[in-house]
Each structure stands twice: as C-alpha cells, then as structure tokens.
Amino acid sequence: MRLRKSASLFITLFLTIGAIISFFPIYLAIINSLKTQGEMFASFTALPTKLHFENYAHAFKQINLLGSTINSVIVSVIGIGGIIFCAALAGYKLSRTSGRLSAAIFSLFIASMLVPFHSIMIPLTRMAKNLHVSGSTYGLALIYIGLGVNMAIFLYHGFVKSIPRELEEAARIDGCGEFQTFFRIIFPLLLPITVTIAILDFLWIWNDFLLPLLMLTDSTKYTLILSTNTLFGEYNKEWSLILAALVLTALPVIIIYGFFQKFIMQGIAEGAIKG
C-alpha cells in the first residue's frame, strides 16, 4: 500500500525506536559481560576498551556450566524424543479411528490443555516423589513428556488428515503390519509437523524454570536455567559475572533462533491458528 512520505517516515522512526528498545537489554548484557566491574560502573553504555573473557571463565566454573548444559541437553532430547514418539503414534491412530472411544480419548487429551501448570504442580510433585522420578534429569524429562503430549497429539491429529489413506492401504497389501506401516510410511510423512513440534517443545523445555525448580534439589542435576538462577541469588552484586552467565544461558537459543527462524515463526503461527 502506498503511504504518504510523512507517514512512512513516522513508521520507520517508530520501528527503529522499538528495535533499539528490543535489542538494548541484550546489547547491554553482552557488552558489560566483557568489562571489569570498575569499567562497568564508569559507564554501562560505553563499549568495552578491552575484552575481558575471564568473566565467562569464572561463570563457567561457578555454575558448573558444562554440567548443567549437558543436563539441559539430556532433558530436552529425551523430552522431545518421547513427546514425538508417543504423540505421533497416538495422534495418528486417533485421527484415523472413528467411533466414540477414539473421540473420548482425544477429547480427554485436548481438554487438559486448559489446565494451568500451577494447578497441578502440588500433586505433581507428590506423584514424582512416589514414583521416584523427582530429583533426576531423566525423571524430569519423563514429566515433560507427560505434560507435552497433549499439544503434540493435537497437532499430529490435524496434520494426519492431509495424508491420503491410500498409502496405508497399499502398504497393507504389500504385507506391512500396522506398526510397520506407521514407522515406515506415515512417520516420515509427518516430518513438517514433527519439526514444528520439536522446535516449540525445545524452546519450552530449554527455557522452563518452575518445573526444574520444583523437581531438582541436587545442584549437579540442575538445568542451565536453574544454575543461572542460583548464581543470581548468591552473587547479587557481581554483575559482570552474572551477565556473563546470562549471555551464556541465552546464547544457545539465540543461535538456534538464527538457524531455524523461519520454522520457529511458521510453527508459532501454525500452532496458534490451529489451536
């Protein structure tokens, strides 16, 4: 649409100011994480004169960064893998089966999407203790599967409708069993929605704070977010150290954002419109 020059100028100005505000805290965290405490308090906005990477080294040691990154990776990989495995099977079959039982199970999954996490966190911690899964990275991943399957089932359920039934019939004639048909024929065809689900769940699990806070007590099992949280509590005034940790925690997602930007935005738009 054509706009008058003044309107166009106003829009550019508005967006530019917005972009500066949007990026400012990230910029501040990065530049100040590379300064000494003294340099920082002289001016927070000035660029560092010399790059002080020792803050990062310090943060690396203080919060067992390597260990907690590995924990976060384990939880994310098992969580996402489990969600995809369970939800693809269920979503596919529920979508292909008509009848009251199938509809009832599907409704049960979907209805629970409305339940806020905070309403179940108390009985959930009890359940985790009773099943001896609290306090472990693997247990945490299991809980993510339980909490995440409903949304994934919903997305798979919708996507399966776009896959022609003839493919399964052909496979059956060729002598494939039901599970074989699923894993050989159907699952590869679900790839686009699988990618969407994997990305959305990665962002959720990687960035989640409250569930790890409730489940993990042993600091060697902490996820990255949880480790940063303890650092923030303990070293309240050591800003250069804290900022280095914040940058390190945010970096993996920013990098992934750079690579998968298109998929992420598409996934959000799809997830929202179908939801």
Add this chain to the structure above:
Amino acid sequence: MPANRYKSIVSLLAFVAPAFIIYSLFLLIPTIGGMYYSFTDWNGLNRDYSFIGLGNFVEALREDPDFVNSLLFTLKYVLFMIVLQNVFALVLAVFIETKIRTKGFFRTIFFMPNMISTIISAFMWTFVFSQVLPQLAEKTAISFLDQLWIGDPKVSFYSIIIVSLWNGVGYMMIIYLAALQGVPQSLKEAAVIDGASPFQTFRKVTLPMITHAVTICFFLTLNGAFKVFEVVYGLTGGGPGRSTQVITMNIYEEAFSNNFRYGYASAKSVILFIIILLFTFIQIGVMKRKEVEA
C-alpha cells in the same frame, strides 16, 4: 463383525497406550488429585487428613488478605497485558507489513526477546533497572529515569509490565503478521481506489479480516497473564513486602516455602483454574460474536 471391532479397539489402545500412560501419571491424575486435595486439610506429609468441604475455598477468599491481594494484583496485570500487548503487537505487525524491504530485519529483532527464557529476561532487566537507568539518569540529567524501578510497589508494577511486554509482544506480533498476510491485497487496493485513507482501510478492511487472530492473541495473552510467575519472581520476588505478589507465587509460597499446606494451596490453585476458565469462556464468547458481526 464383533471380532473385527475387538481387533480395532486393541490396535487403537496399542497406539495410544504410551502417550496415555505417561499423560495419566503426570497430568491427568495430578489434575484430579489437586481437586481432591482442595477439599482436605492435608499438609503433604501426614497419612491422615480430613475432609473439610469448602473450608479451604472460604478461607482463601474471606480470611486470606494476601491471597485476595495477589488475586487483585494479577487481575490488574492481566488487564494491562491484554490491552498493551495486543495494541503493541498489532501496531508493530501492521507497520512492519508496510515496510516490505526491511520486514525481515524488524521481525527478527522484535521476536528475539521471546527466545530468551522469561526468568533470564527478568534478570537482564533487573540489571537495566537497578544499575543502568540510574546511571543514565545521572549522566543525562533526565530525572524520569531515576526511579526505584523495582523497589517502589507503584513503579514496580509498571516495570513488571515493561519486561512482560518486552518478552511477549514478539510472539503475538508473529501471529498478527501471519494473519495480515492472509488479507488479500486486492481488497486493500479496492478500498484505496474508493478513496479510503490508510487508517480507514485498516479499520474497515484489514481489521475485520484478522479478527480470528485477535481472538487467538487475546486468548493467549489472557491465559499467559493469569499464569505469570517468572517475570515477577526474577524482578521483584513479589516484594517489597508482598506488594507485587501474583496468584501463582502465592500458591507456590503456600505449598512449598513456608506453610506446606498442600490442601489449602490446592484449593487456591483450583480457584485460579476456575478464574482462567471463566475469563476464557467470556472472552471467547464475546469475541466470537464480534467475528460473526464482521
């Protein structure tokens, strides 16, 4: 064909079982359990506890000023977020949509904060509010910047809003952008030929075409805002005192940090659930009617 039917049920259950078992353990049973505990005086430890009917609910709403205050504080937050988050997201989306050449750049920048964990965002902003802005105020003599951003309850409400918007606007913007792309260019051009101003075109053509997205974004904002926890936890910790405590924090505190009153905290979380359901149904109901009108 009963044998065939039996076979198909078995096959259905075989496919659904892995998801259903794990879902039952960690979502379904806890949901039911929470509702059950909400009618008891269970402290989370003792084996025996008794049913006290609606006692917990009555106590929470009548005799617990901290809970009621957290409820009111959350409601105020929800209201601000619904209006501001959607206005900003929609304005950004519409503006970006007019800038075809730099669209990708602005979209990337505005969405970036959403990638960062909420709690990390809150810590980053704590740095900005407690260190950077006071120093900037000193250097530039703009006294407005020198506030107790997170120390004064009146101001810290707005600080919480700022961080929430910073973190969340990009997400809604993406949804609005996707919806805007679905509006046929020809309709807008026709309106321009008929002499409509850009604002009129937006009001009369574009907005009615994207009401579906508005409903979704209002729903998402409403749901997310009632559940706010991390931003407040990271920024003010609910303080000073309990002045910025939100419902979720009140529940958390009740169950995990000071009282260990599981039954009572469960009742509070059931209240939260009911409030969210109620508001969601009202919102969807009202907006669906609007969609039909348009």
